[in-house]
Amino acid sequence: MRTCFFALFVLGSTSSVASAQGFPSFESSRGPPPGYTGQVFELQQDYPDTAPPQSPRPWDAIDFRSQPAAYLRAVLDFALEGTVDNNGLVARPGWFHAPWMTSGCNGREFSHGLTRELASGPRSVHPQQDGFLENWAVSLYDERGGYTIGRVWSDPNGPPAPQHAxxxxxxxxxxxxxxxxxxxxxxYLEGSIEIEAHVYPDAGRNPCTAPEVPRQMRTMRLLQVDVAVADDRATDTGWVFGTFIYDGAQPAPRIWDRLVPVAVAWDNESEVTSRLRDDGAFVNPDLTHGWVNADLLEPESDPRAAFVLHFGLGGRANGPVDNPISSCLSCHARAATVDWSLAGARRVLPTVPPGVGSVGAYPIEQFAEFFGDVPPGFVPVAIEPSRRHLDYSLQLAVGIRNYCNQHSSDPACRATSPAPPPSAPLTFASAPLASTSRVDEELARIGRGDEDPWRARRADNWDATAVAQHVPETSAHEPPQPVAEARAGAHEGPPTTLLAGILLSVLAAIGAAAVRARSKR
Structure with missing residues (x-):
């Protein structure tokens, strides 16, 4: 099969580090070297000023519970239509990148805008993989997502407004x-897209530890594609996450049609604790709010056929290069505001339990904390209600964290600010054991004077502060980076499991009440 070289997101010949709108595309210190004549990434940041129309989506008529593969394919086709053509990836009008993903060891490289993900250890992707792999990725949002990104980042020279997450x-x-x-x-990567990107070499150690290893141009291949959709039919989380793998054995002439669905999930199913310490790829029949592709469990006779060596914890949905002690949904659910008044790792909400390096060592007593369902919107973190979730956007969380690395005294970098809105939201301090009826009363009391049409979707959304992300370190996706060491360790000492369970139950009740409130509008 012929190997394909593609150009990604080249929307002009400019090598400018910052666009006219002001958000930098990459750090100037990691820009093109002298004499470089190749392509240069440009951040797509002309975010919509007004809410785009709520037109039907191709997957609206597809039930992800009964037709998960068809749902995923409809989402993928829609996203590809806006981001690729026969010659590669092109960010067409109406698709956007998140800003502030440039700094730190995992920040954007200059040629394609890739950011560093979690590295893959030997034989974690394929039995023939004899060394560590560097994994890098680039994400885009459609107009509806871009509208929200633009509201959070309305001023390239000012602080974020995380309450709009x-x-x-x-x-x-x-x-x-x-x-x-x-x-x-x-x-199975035979025939996949190949690009040349400015990333780290195989240095035999973490390239982010001092002294940082210099980046270099390297050949990279497309292995995985993830999609995420805000879908109110996912009543507990408001989101559906899915992932695909490139399959070199697929006969399709178009590379994008060789992507095979791996898994989809719309609920963390924290009540299912079976097989949490089982390693490898398997189907867990106890999980009913997600789907994994059983056809990928075993290698086929064709060596070009894709297969996976693991899913997520307990058999949950996860990509082939993602962290097996996490899952797509649980990792993104941990996107939350930071608190720069705290020290070190405690500033950022960890995506996985601190210090856990294998499935067999997963601390069962912390499972509910990391896999509890989180309602959509800008809602309190169950065990730390002074923090707020960022509606499953690790891109927002990492960007805000990066901003706070440079502006630590900004009020947006403190969990207690900005001040709550005039109609104070329900807090755990005032109603730690709120019943469903109490939640209904609170939702009715809060009301919404905001005419913004997007508000109708998230009645369980509250305004406040923000920061965090799917950034590098011990997160489920990205590797460690000195600045916010071990993104793990947001807590000192073991968590209070009972309290966490109670607060997660409260959040579940809030989410259910909010869905009922939305359905009456």
């Missing part, structure tokens, strides 16, 4: 993940 129904995101693996290491 509330994506409308139908908001869609897609992520293209590339790896340094060769077809000799991962045979």
């Amino acid at each position: 509330d994506f409308p129904t139908g908001a869609t995101a897609i992520k293209f993940l590339f790896t340094t693996a060769t077809p000799a290491q991962v045979p």
Whole structure:
């Protein structure tokens, strides 16, 4: 099969580090070297000023519970229509990147705008993979998602407004993940898209530890594509997450049609604790709010056929290069505001339990904390209600974290600010054991004077502050980086499991009440 070289997101010949709108595309210190004549990434940041129309989506008539693969394919086709053509990836009008993803060890590289993801250890992607792999990715949001990104980041020279982290129904995101693996290491990558990107070499150690390893141009191949959709039919979370793998054995002439669905999930199913310490790829019949592709469990006779060596924890939905002690949904659910008044790792909400390096060592007593369902919108974090979730957007969380690394004294970098809105939201301090009826009363009391049409989707959304993300370190996706060491460790000492369970139950009740409130509008 012929290998394909593609250009990603080249929307002009400019090599300017910052666009006219002001958000930089990459750090100037990591820009093109002297004499470089190749393509240069440009951040797509002309975010919509007004809410885009709520037109029907192709997957609206597809039930992700009964037709998960068909639902995922409809979402993928929609996203690809706006981000690719026969010659590669092109950010067409109406698709946008998130800003502030440039700084730190995992920040954007200059040629394609890729950010560093979690590295893959030997034989974690394929039995023939004899060394570590660097994995890098670029994500885009459609107009509805771009509208929310633009509200949070309305001023390139000012602080974020995380209280606007509330994506409308139908908001869609897609992520293209590339790896340094060769077809000799991962045979099913034969014929995949190849690009040249400015990333780290195989240094035999963490390239982010001092002294940082210099980046270099390397060949990378498309291995995984993730999609996410804000869908109110996912009543507990408001989101559906799915992932695809490139399959070199697929006969389709178009590369994009060789992407095979791996898994989809719309609920963390924290009540299902079976097989939490089982390693490898398997179907867990106890999980009913997600789907994994059983056809990918075993290698086929064709060495170019894709297969996976693991899913997420307990058999939950996850991508082939993602962290097996997490899952797509649980990792993104941990996107939350930071608190720069705290020290070190405690500033950022961890995506996985601190210090856990394998499935067999997963601390069962912390499972409910990391896999509890989180209502959509800008809602309190169950065990730390002074923090707020960022509606499953790790891109927002990482961007705000990066901003706070440079503006630590900004009020937006403190969990207690800005001040609550005039209609104070329900807080755990005032109603730690709120019943469903109490939640209904609170939702009715809060009301919404805001005429913004997106508000109708998230009645369970409250205004406040923000920061965090799917940034590098011990997160489920990205590797460690000195600045916010071990993104794990947001807590000192073991968590209070009983309290966490109670607060997660309260959040579940709030989410259910909010869905009922939305359905009456």
